[in-house]
Amino acid sequence: MRKKTVDVRALKASGFIRQTENEYFVCRLRVPGGNIVTEKMVQAAELAKKYGRGYCHFTFQQSIEIPYVKLDDMDALKAELDGLGLRMANCGPRVRAITACQGCKVNPYGRVDAPGLAAAADEKYFGLDTPAKFKIAYSGCNIGCPNPQENDLGFHGMVEPELAPELCNGCTLCVQLCKSRGGESLVMNKETNLPERDDKRCTYCGECIYCCPTNAWVVKRIGHAVYVGGKHGRFPRWANRVADFVSDEETFELIEKCVAWYNQNSKRGERFGTAIDRLGLKKFKQEVLGDKYTAAKEWDVHGDRPKGVHYRVLHSWDPEDDE
Numbered sequence: 001m002r003k004k005t006v007d008v009r010a011l012k013a014s015g016f017i018r019q020t021e022n023e024y025f026v027c028r029l030r031v032p033g034g035n036i037v038t039e040k041m042v043q044a045a046e047l048a049k050k051y052g053r054g055y056c057h058f059t060f061q062q063s064i065e066i067p068y069v070k071l072d073d074m075d076a077l078k079a080e081l082d083g084l085g086l087r088m089a090n091c092g093p094r095v096r097a098i099t100a101c102q103g104c105k106v107n108p109y110g111r112v113d114a115p116g117l118a119a120a121a122d123e124k125y126f127g128l129d130t131p132a133k134f135k136i137a138y139s140g141c142n143i144g145c146p147n148p149q150e151n152d153l154g155f156h157g158m159v160e161p162e163l164a165p166e167l168c169n170g171c172t173l174c175v176q177l178c179k180s181r182g183g184e185s186l187v188m189n190k191e192t193n194l195p196e197r198d199d200k201r202c203t204y205c206g207e208c209i210y211c212c213p214t215n216a217w218v219v220k221r222i223g224h225a226v227y228v229g230g231k232h233g234r235f236p237r238w239a240n241r242v243a244d245f246v247s248d249e250e251t252f253e254l255i256e257k258c259v260a261w262y263n264q265n266s267k268r269g270e271r272f273g274t275a276i277d278r279l280g281l282k283k284f285k286q287e288v289l290g291d292k293y294t295a296a297k298e299w300d301v302h303g304d305r306p307k308g309v310h311y312r313v314l315h316s317w318d319p320e321d322d323e
């Protein structure tokens with residue numbers, strides 16, 4: 001019997017990934033931002049029963065996978081997915097499905113619409129070819145649940161507070177909260193009985209704004225912090241924070257600029273962070289950011305804490321690891 005020839009790379013690009021057992025493939029579904037309507041979730045489960053072994057796997061990249069699909073069933077499964085409007089994700093050297101947390105619509109800490117932005121960015125940039133995998137994450141706040149510092153390009157929401165002193169009753173709640181969250185940016189001025197903010201120590205979490213019972217703290221600026229070159233894997237690299245307070249639209253602009261720079265400056269298999277290390281962060285900043293965006297506050301090298309605060313430093317070297 002003649003053996004069927006399979007182009008595994010092409011299948012990876014379309015979302016079918018070979019399993020350990022050569023005759024089976026995982027079908028990876030695209031769920032940008034991690035939100036999927038229940039109807040589609042049920043349909044995916046039904047397809048897992050029909051074409052797989054009756055279970056789905058949720059990946060760390062927020063995709064739903066149907067394992068144990070036979071090579072001969074792929075076309076039929078793909079046709080059913082298309083008919084239901086369920087889209088395939090991908091694998092290999094390209095922009096992956098864009099991830100996000102629940103953001104400000106659901107989570108009290110959220111400052112920006114992380115899943116909405118991830119879905120919009122995914123429509124524009126999913127599947128663009130890059131020298132190696134390229135992961136993008138949107139985080140609603142600086143707690144960073146979707147790990148923006150461990151993605152090739154990551155964003156997290158940030159807010160700069162401003163005090164309307166006439167509204168403050170001196171309750172000290174914001175000062176206590178800021179301290180308990182590790183910001184330690186606020187102190188009460190004993191003479192004025194008003195909180196004072198040290199911008200150098202402020203993490204822009206915005207909690208003072210949301211805890212104040214009299215709405216004395218207001219939003220002065222809101223936007224996203226930008227991280228480049230992060231990755232996990234065998235040789236993790238903590239991302240460089242390169243800009244602060246970029247707008248929603250500017251996050252899209254930066255995705256385009258980073259992908260273009262990466263394609264122009266890297267060879268196949270080299271991760272984005274490795275290219276930045278090889279060519280220098282300074283060159284990257286000059287060529288991609290110029291003087292258009294607000295520079296990131298000066299932080300520890302590879303860290304995201306104000307200077308002097310200990311944080312982890314990870315390896316920045318990696319071999320080619322395009323899985």
Ligand code: SF4
Pocket residue numbers: 101102103104107108109110111139140141142143144145146
């Ligand atoms: S990153 Fe912030 S907004 Fe997003 S889930 Fe975590 S705490 Fe909530």
Ligand code: SF4
Pocket residue numbers: 167168169170171172173174175195211212213214215216217
């Ligand atoms: S929580 Fe509001 S009212 Fe209380 S000290 Fe802070 S700013 Fe003033």
Ligand code: SF4
Pocket residue numbers: 159160161177178183184185186197201202203204205206207208209
């Ligand atoms: S934004 Fe966060 S860190 Fe800054 S003053 Fe308010 S609570 Fe403190």
